[in-house]
Amino acid sequence: MEETKQEVVSLPRLGDDAPRFTAETTQGVINFPDDYKGQWVILFSHPADFTPVCTSEFMTFASMQDEFKELNTELVGLSVDGLYSHIAWLRTIKEKIEYKGMKDIEVNFPLIEDITMEVSKKYGMIQPGESNTKAVRAVFIVDPAGKIRTMIYYPLSMGRNFDELKRAIIALQTADAFSVATPADWRPGDDVIVPTAGSCGTAKDRMEGKEGEMKCYDWFFCTKPLAKEEVFQKIRK
Numbered sequence: 001m002e003e004t005k006q007e008v009v010s011l012p013r014l015g016d017d018a019p020r021f022t023a024e025t026t027q028g029v030i031n032f033p034d035d036y037k038g039q040w041v042i043l044f045s046h047p048a049d050f051t052p053v054c055t056s057e058f059m060t061f062a063s064m065q066d067e068f069k070e071l072n073t074e075l076v077g078l079s080v081d082g083l084y085s086h087i088a089w090l091r092t093i094k095e096k097i098e099y100k101g102m103k104d105i106e107v108n109f110p111l112i113e114d115i116t117m118e119v120s121k122k123y124g125m126i127q128p129g130e131s132n133t134k135a136v137r138a139v140f141i142v143d144p145a146g147k148i149r150t151m152i153y154y155p156l157s158m159g160r161n162f163d164e165l166k167r168a169i170i171a172l173q174t175a176d177a178f179s180v181a182t183p184a185d186w187r188p189g190d191d192v193i194v195p196t197a198g199s200c201g202t203a204k205d206r207m208e209g210k211e212g213e214m215k216c217y218d219w220f221f222c223t224k225p226l227a228k229e230e231v232f233q234k235i236r237k
């Protein structure tokens with residue numbers, strides 16, 4: 001029987017150092033992640049310039065750029081197109097496209113040219129089951145120390161949910177700032193999860209309501225209130 005050779009796609013893992021690269025972008029050369037030390041970054045790929053889903057995504061990302069900046073978060077895009085294609089596409093978006101109330105949208109964040117696929121292969125953005133020639137819609141959230149903290153991959157046909165990307169940044173920053181975890185569908189202002197009791201005594205105290213404002217659903221699952229204002233006071237730039 002004939003064997004078909006499948007290229008192994010390597011994916012970075014959560015907690016890894018973000019793979020290093022130097023790349024040409026629409027905003028000049030960047031050294032990643034060194035140029036972003038001390039900042040959060042959403043590094044994302046899109047399949048191709050001059051395509052509809054990607055256009056809707058870029059317009060949305062660009063119109064939310066200030067909201068991300070307030071969260072000390074920079075955006076960096078990538079596709080396997082060349083620099084001149086990127087420039088032409090971004091000019092078209094600004095000059096011609098009006099979509100869902102967004103118009104005259106200028107994309108000011110860097111868009112990497114990756115014709116050689118050097119960067120996209122390092123990040124597992126080329127997934128042959130989806131396409132051999134285009135990057136999937138990958139999202140990497142990289143923290144101020146250059147570590148990968150969240151990865152999300154979407155297929156070519158599905159535009160990303162930008163509220164979720166913003167929620168993910170806020171949830172990560174909240175977890176770091178307050179040493180808590182965030183439950184399903186958490187939004188700022190909702191209760192947060194406190195670390196599980198590490199001793200029988202703490203478990204007992206919590207179940208007996210001796211730990212202040214905590215609400216325990218069982219000894220291992222306790223939450224406490226965290227006001228929205230407190231969250232933003234701590235994480236907003």
Ligand code: BEZ
Pocket residue numbers: 047048051052053054055134156157
């Ligand atoms: C799009 O962005 O519309 C798209 C790109 C590549 C394949 C399918 C859709």
